[in-house]
Amino acid sequence: MSRLPGRFHAALGAAVAVLAGMAAAGCAGGDIGANSPGSSGQSFVSHSYESTFYQVGHRPAVPAVAGSTISGRRLSLASYRGDTIVLNFWGSWCAPCRAEAPALGQLARNMASRGVRFVGIDIRDQPDSAQAFMQTFNVGYPSLNDPGDEIALEFHSTVPPAAIPTTLIIDRSGGIAVRIFGASSFSQLQALISKVIGQRA
């Protein structure tokens, strides 16, 4: 039976206006000129080290990744079936990728005899700088070129890379066993790879 004073309505009306404004603020708009552009080009979604281990039986299947490498050859992950694969999303412009590159290069050499294959996926890069990177860090394994993010998108429904670098360890039967966001150290990565190799998958 309470009578609602007009003041209450006026105030709630104002609240509606503000909230509607907040909701509508989602539509950027405005004048493009006045809106000083920018956005930080290849500033990437940075991430501190974080690893997730998927237990056997709960491993998402790796999508059928294929494409051309930085050096121009065809490469399909399917041809590595039966091996353990370390998949590393990187870019030559990405400082954390540069920091972890020596460890990755060394591990690829050390663990090749244990059936571990390394494959890079080069993101938002440019062929000359990508090649220069591989030369600098003596990276012996191939990298797929992914200029339009098609490969990254293939992981959309499984374990999408959410940071650069992102490293995935794929077990012998093609299940994604480990996801790492951020730069990993030699020992961190070695321990995780060994754990995956040691399991029956």
Added chain:
Amino acid sequence: MTASQEDATTSTAIRGAALGALGWLRWTWRQLTSMRTALILLFLLALASVPGSMLPQEGIDPAAVTQYYQSHPALAPILNRLSLFNVFAAPWFAAIYILLFASLAGCVLPRTVRLVGSARQRPPRAPSNLARLPSSASYTTELTPASAIESAAALLRRRRFRLHTGDGWVSAEKGYLRELGNLLFHIALLVLLFSVGLGGVFGYKANRLLIVGQGFANTPTALDVFRPGRLVGPGNLQPFSINLQNFHAQYVTSGPELDQPLSYNAGLSYQTQPGAPVRHYALRVNHPLVVDGVSVYLIGHGYAPVVRVTDGTGTVRWDGPVPFIPVDQSTMTSEGVVKVPDARPAQLGFAGVFLPSAVDAAGTLESAFPSALNPRLSLIGFSGNLGMNSGEAQSVYQLDTKGLHQLRMAARPLAAGQSMTLPNGLGTVTYLGYQQWISLAITYDPGQMPALISGFAALAGLILSFLVRRRRVFVRAVPAADGRATVTFGGLARSDAAGGFESEFAELAQLLRAEQAGTSGAAPEALAEPDRDSGEAETAGADVDPHEVALTGPDGE
């Protein structure tokens, strides 16, 4: 007596203490949900958004934040600690709006419940003395009290009043639409609050800079800035991809509006998901591309000089466009850096200025127009340690000059195709031309449409509740002499909103009289007197449409 009194006192004291804690809670809740608190919070919210428009914001323009850091090295870290570069995500901002939400919800929910009750309520019993009401009238009729009430009820029902009848009285109320409007307003307000929350939980915002000829997919690694809602994971992003085919900017070339932008047009091709058909869209300002419920807005543009860097070994280490950030919108003078971390024998870095329409102004070059009429690129070279191999993330728009030294070379603005040789055999740098880039704001807000609709609904409800007034009328009939009945008729408007009740009441009174007393009712006391025949005739025609009666009334005079 004394003992029980003491008992009572103690128990009151104990209960008082218990109520104290509960009462305190209740008091806090009542304060929080009070109108005054809501208004203060609303004001605070507005106040808290002010720095968001005065200081550069990470979410909107990260490059400007970087610039601010450079120009205010002492102040910027302090502002950053106070989240002033990201106001809308700041904990104190969240505190204000969560409190406001709680306050509004706590205020609106109980009101909604009360309104539902009020909207369903039957009118109350008729008061015993109707003459005391703001509007009243009385007359006598030939009818018995019961049939007078019956005919009055029938009339009021035809006028779409809600009725409550009793022995010798009828109460009628109209204007429940006001309560409905109120209810609509309150429910819409709750939906609005909910929708805004929905957007915050399931929505996301992202930015991406895209050079002509390049493409990207809507996946976190491809985004420059990604602000997911609380429950948004990387797998929840709609898997579309966009390619930028071309971009055209037009500017006013003469007159007082010189340099002002006329139009921007970005030719996009896109796919809603991998393998889907490729579609095209001409992206313009405020005409977002909507893919899969996600809006993609054009929010900025700029130039990306194409640079080739050959190192000391003669190997090309960088060959491609580098996005430069405009520092002056009217001339599109832009600044940027080129980093070549894999150059040998030493890492190379360049800080550059791009002038789209270079003119000589008193010995120095500056840009005179935003279009690329006479593009020039001037570069300052650095060598040493770019600081990238340590793994510490850094901006692609800034050179960390800590480990670098500037190369001694003449700063000569390069025209397309011109090269500059670096000293000490470090290599050469060539300016090949330019590309353009656009920046895109990608927003997904599942709450936006519900918020819009509920906003309109709230407004409609508010208007309805302002325009419609609730009013009550009561009729009482008591037996009078010679089998007649004295009918009293009273009414009141229940809201202070717009008047007009008096005339409505007068009209109703006239109708009632006309119907029951059997005459036009111009002079009720006099006309109530006459012969029974006419009164009976009227009773017989009791189902005459009241509007017709109202229309014929004056004619009868």
